[in-house]
Amino acid sequence: MNKGPDEQKQVVLQVGAVLKKLRKEKKWSLEDLSELSGVSKLTLGNIERGETNPTIGMLWKISKSLSIPLMSLFSNEDSSVNLSRAGKGLRISGEEKNWAIEPIFQHTNNEMEMYRAYLQPNSSYYPEKHHQNTTELATVMSGTILIQVNNESYILNQYDSISFRADGEHSYTNDSNEVVVLHIILKYSV
Template identity: 45%
Template sequence: MDNKPKIGDAEKLAKQVGITVRKMRQERGMNLQELADLIGVSKLTLGNIERGEANPSLTVIWKIANGLSIPISLLLKEDQGVIISRKNNGNRVLSTNEACILEPMFDVSTYGSSEIHRAYLQPNSEYCPGAHQSGVIEYVTVMMGEVKIKVQDDYYHLFEYDSIKFNGDKEHAYINPTDSTTVLHFVMTYTNT
């Protein structure tokens, strides 16, 4: 199963993310260098993202969202009235190491308090998003396969339809120990937005 985003979808996503980043940055009265310094991404890279000339990895999108204290779905949001979320159809973001593909499913229309994602963790891979902004709570359900989730120094092994809740502002990682893709369902709440 080829879960990677299509070229046209990636270009559309890059433009959408860029427009939103610029808008959010300007709303906060920040210049490009201030945001770049805050999130640890070069000014050149951030400028390319804002112009839609770079397709940011999931890691960079998390850095931007954390730096702006917004849900990542706000950066990936398509402006529509009615939304149907079908698997493999919509915005998709790859982690830097291509271990995880994230599909935002639904979000709130403002700086809301929750977002929902579908994620595909590649066989025998590990995805380490690091700690998110303060107040993030993650609820994860295994829809297919199995996953080991590391939260700080503790490991939790989940199987199909098992769920876990933890503070996403702690260092954490997702590990797929199998030879098959693991499908995860995320609900993330933001208590400090």
């Protein structure tokens, strides 16, 4: 995350509190959520207590098992104007630190989320399958990327866009020596 230690700790505590609230609303134990998400009971407890900073992969597994969009794990202020500046907000990294996302916006009753994504040079990212019937739209803002969707490969250059069902296997590969920057929209089927 690009925030200072105190701000980062606040976000981690906030995610933990939201997770605990959502889990209790469903009347699930940590064990129930662990079985559904594939995230260990110990790790879930640590997340709820704000004792660990979860990775993107963990958050995807948790949100999918709760049947909620990823950004529902974060508080979203209601305002008629929202501003998102690159590099100034929350930044979540993958386990290998080669992929990071900055949540930008969440809209329309949790039906859509927008992110800035960064893929490091000479690396690949293999995301979790998203919620059933989710559509992913990606636009390359800088660089060139290879996107694989269900064993089909697509090379996208700057400002190229692609749309696909994200509940299947897909991956991003950056074979260049530059960071690739993408804008990604997830549209959830409600």
